[in-house]
Amino acid sequence: MAGTPEPLTSLDRSRLRPDRIGIFLDFDGTLAEIAEHPEAVSVPQATREVLGRLARSLNGAVAIVTGRPISEIDRFLRPLNLPVAGIHGLERRGAGGERSAATIDTSRLDEIEASLKRFQNEHEGIVIERKSASVALHYRQRPELAEAAMTWAHEAVDGSQGLQILQGKMVIEIKAGKENKADAVTAFMTEEPFAGRLALFAGDDVTDEDAFNEVARRGGISIKIGGGETAAAFRIDGVGAFRQWLSQLADDFETPQLTE
Known part of the structure; x- marks a missing residue:
């Protein structure tokens, strides 16, 4: 609180x-x-x-x-x-x-990374960072894209179980595990x-x-x-x-x- x-x-x-x-x-x-x-x-x-x-x-x-x-x-x-x-x-x-x-199935993260890279290709200044158990989309150079980036991230996840969407300072991270x-x-x-x-x-x-x-x-x-x-x-x-x-x-x- x-x-x-x-x-x-x-x-x-x-x-x-x-x-x-x-x-x-x-x-x-x-x-x-x-x-x-x-x-x-x-x-x-x-x-x-x-x-x-x-x-x-x-x-x-x-x-x-x-x-x-x-x-x-x-x-x-x-x-x-x-x-x-x-x-x-x-x-x-x-x-x-x-x-x-944690044991992670990375195949779904591979698909999400590919989706986020399509967003990156459409918008200059976006940085995609792949980690072992998550994918991060950084929009610090394009803060006006915050809403569009979050919408894209939710569509990429599309209700997949076992994934979290975390929003930080100018970054959206899609992470496996709880x-x-x-x-x-x-x-x-x-x-x-x-x-x-x-x-x-x-x-x-x-x-x-x-x-x-x-x-x-x-x-x-x-x-x-x-x-x-x-x-x-x-x-x-x-x-x-x-x-x-x-x-x-x-x-x-x-x-x-x-x-x-």
């Missing part, structure tokens, strides 16, 4: 203890600025270093939860090798390196080093709302990056501001805690 998030600056960071918190982060629009093409994004070295510092302080309890495949996250965050839930939870790598993935980011957080929270910790999830898009609600149910902390209605408890203006907040959090965790 949408509410009125508090500014992230109002969160008392002293209540966040490195031995008691697990951090879950979306990627695009959270760690990386949104770009016109999915391959055009980047994460500054300074931010990758901050993520590494946080992972060390939290004994590995820092995970990426994203619509991208695990392989792409590894490439963008190299040399880091964090726990990752990719393709909205359809594939996952735990802190120990163990991997799991898993979402909330399921990914739940799975991580059953495993070490996340089990028993307070969950913190940060994201920027509609596809992050399931995770915000799950984290709220667990009594955790949810952070929305940017504008728009949200169920998150806190909000921060943009990617740059959130990167800076993460850097400050890493500093906090590396400062010896005073004991009473």
Whole structure:
């Protein structure tokens, strides 16, 4: 349920203890600025270093939860090798390196990809991105085509069972399976080093709302990056501001805690 998030600056960071918190982060629009093409994004070295510092302080309890495949996250965050839930939870790598993935029949996705490419051929500036278990249609260069793109996506799916249509920022993704980011957080929270910790999830898009609600149910902390209605408890203006907040959090965790 949408509410009125508090500014992230109002969160008392002293209540966040490195031995008691697990951090879950979306990627695009959270760690990386949104770009016109999915391959055009980047994460500054300074931010990758901050993520590494946080992972060390939290004994590995820092995970990426994203619509991208695990392989792409590894490439963008190299040399880091964090726990990752990719393709909205359809594939996952735990802190120990163990991997799991949903079984997907890709034949229907092949047909949908072909249909979306026909839309691409008719409209300049459309980008089609095929993943192992989904197909994404990016219209960031043609925002006026949002309604036409969604209509085409629904016609391509045409009531097929076992497929979801997800709408994000200037992207429509047709995904196999029922898993979402909330399921990914739940799975991580059953495993070490996340089990028993307070969950913190940060994201920027509609596809992050399931995770915000799950984290709220667990009594955790949810952070929305940017504008728009949200169920998150806190909000921060943009990617740059959130990167800076993460850097400050890493500093906090590396400062010896005073004991009473």
